[in-house]
Amino acid sequence: MSLYRKKTGNKKNVDSIKSIDYKIDTLKNYMNNSKDVRDRRFKVGGKNVNIAIIFIDNLVDEYMVQDHIIKPIMSNSFEWPLSNDPDTILEIIKDYMLYGDVIEEVYTNNEMAMGILDGKTLLFIEGSDKGLIINTQDLPKRSIDEPQTEPSVKGPNEGFCESLKDNLALIRKRVKNPKLCVDIINIGKETNNNAALIYIKGTVNDKIAKEVKKKLISVKDYDIVSCEQLLQLISDRPFSIFPLMHWTERPDKAVSSLLEGKVGVIFDNSRGMLLAPVTLTCLMQSPDDYYEKWFIGSVITAIRYVSLLITVFLPALYIAITSFHPGMLPTTLLISITGARLGVPLPAFFEALIMVITLEILQEAGIRLPKVVGQTVSIIGGLVIGQASVQAGLISPIMVIIISLTAISSFAIPNYSLSLAARVLRVAFMILAAILGAFGISLGILYLLGYMCSLKSFGIGFMEPITPYRFKDWKDSIVILPPSVLKGRPEYLHSTSDTKRKERSKNGK
Structure with missing residues (x-):
């Protein structure tokens, strides 16, 4: 519903009721008479013209409303040669009196309401068919803080906020x-x-x-x-x-x-x-890779890829070897694992599954609890439950080591969403290992690689630049080379500037 009816192809309105009280009541009704919608009415000095402003409390800067809207109009209108035409008065107010940085003309209820809801102030003048939306925003917001999920040792501590x-x-x-x-x-x-x-x-x-x-x-x-x-x-x-x-x-x-x-x-x-x-390589990168020496960044990147493999496959490999392929282990290690598992009533799969579920519960509890006690609960809970389970004979000590190493490796993955995906894949490979052993793990790896190669992000393969093979892009993906070598942009993105550069080189320009 519009406050006024419009002429076809023109913003001027006809048959409008220009009483300022009617305008305010109509707009407030359109906004369901919310109690935080405030209005302030006053007169232009020297002229019997009523003016009103409407805004939402707590969304505007009251200082700006007072000093940038009300005060300039009331103090300057005595000296200004005002016309009797309301539209002319509104134009003079807009062009010469208001200090707001953004001022827009609005005509309908919806335009006015959306401006007010955005933290701006609406100005009405009696007799005019339009209003002015003035930017007076002072929205509640959090200050710029250190990133919570992507901390950096040497990088800047500025993080995005909600504004x-x-x-x-x-x-x-x-x-x-x-x-x-x-x-x-x-x-x-x-x-x-x-x-x-x-x-x-x-x-x-x-x-x-x-x-x-x-x-x-x-x-x-x-x-x-x-x-x-x-x-x-x-x-x-x-x-x-x-x-x-x-x-x-x-x-x-x-x-x-x-x-x-x-x-x-x-x-x-x-x-x-x-x-x-x-791409996968982007998700495995961290800002600290570029704030350290290139060879250190390359080693850290390699460690992350190893951590990804450990967190996904280590429990599954342990289950497959102990349940189906014990002959793959050296005799001394096999005797040690067998001795550690003596008296454990559960198969290796259920043993690992219980520990993984317990680990996930502790991680979730640590996230939901206040920061002061969250980490303490996670650490103490893991130690107490693990030690008690081993002493009770429910879990073998080697399984506690396997799951602990798996959990620590998952924390080395820089992207939280990729870390969650790895935790889900871990359970899937554990199930395959419990059913088919190493053969099941091999089938799972083949399917996973095919699935990852089929994924595309806005036309770009998820496994770029690993496959299709682009060795030039490895300098900033698999390894981190010195800044002097990192020239140009990744080829797999098909950047516009790189394309034009290639065309010019082909034409001999």
């Missing part, structure tokens, strides 16, 4: 480039939140940018409240166990990805940024 405006500022502060493009898309029928599509023109692959924008527009009617929900809606394979967009709360990591030619998405009221496309 879209502040997050964009963190990106702009690091990329002082006029080619940095920001496209705002409104998402949600009821929530009406904004998503910012970010990329560097001339660096990004235009096909990827258009595809991401198309996906964002396709979910405009979904009421979502976080970028994590948005990720599930716009991913190519929403049921994939692996993340097909990279979530980060580090501005330095986000900027590095934008410079490579990737696309970023920031959703209002979320403390992270989505990056697309994503």
Whole structure:
């Protein structure tokens, strides 16, 4: 419902009831007479013209409302040669009296209500068919803090917060480039939140940018409240166990990805940024890889890949060897394991399953509890339960070692979503090992590799640059080489600038 009826093709309104009391009552009724919607009425000095402002308490800066709107109008209107025409008065107020940085003209209930709900102030004048929306936002927000899920030893401690405006500022502060493009898309029928599509023109692959924008527009009617929900809606394979967009709360990591030619998405009221496309090698990288010497970064990266293999396959290998292939072990080690398992009533699979479930419960409890006691409960709980289980003869000591090493390895994976996927795969391979032994593990590995190679993130293979084989991109994926060698952008992204450079070289220019 509109406050006024419009002429076809023109924003001027006809048959409007121009009483300021009627306007305020109508707008408040449109907003269900919410008690936090406040109004302030006053007169223009020297003229018998009523003015009103409407805003939502706690969403605006009251100092700005008083000093940037009310005070300039009331103090300057005595001296200004005002016209008797309300529209002319409104134009004079807009052009010469208001200090607001963003002022928009609005005509309908919906435009006015959306401006007020966004933390802005609406200004009415009696006799005029339109209103002014003035930016007076002072939205509640958290200060910029250290990243919680991606800590860094030497890197900057700035992390994204829940304010879209502040997050964009963190990106702009690091990329002082006029080619940095920001496209705002409104998402949600009821929530009406904004998503910012970010990329560097001339660096990004235009096909990827258009595809991401198309996906964002396709979910405009979904009421979502976080970028994590948005990720599930716009991913190519929403049921994939692996993340097909990279979530980060580090501005330095986000900027590095934008410079490579990737696309970023920031959703209002979320403390992270989505990056697309994503590959397995991207998920295994950490900012500290680039803040240390290149050879140290390469060794740390290799350790992460080993940790990923350990956390997925170690319990399954133990089950397969002890249950089906004990002959693969040296005699001394086999005697030691057999002696440790004497008196244990459960098969190796159920023994491992109980320990894995217990570990997951402790990890979940540590996350949900307050930080002051969360880590203590996780550590003490693991020690007490493990020791008690061994003394009671329910679990063998070697199994406690296996599961502990598996848990520690999972913490070395830098991406939390990939770590969760590895924990699920761990159980799947344990089941295969308990049924078919090493043969089951081999079948599972073949299927997993085929599945990972079939995944695509906005047209880019999840296993790039490992397969298809791109050795030039290994310098910043499998290993970390010195900055002097890291020139150009990853070939698998098919960056626009790299494509133009190749065309020029082919033409001899």
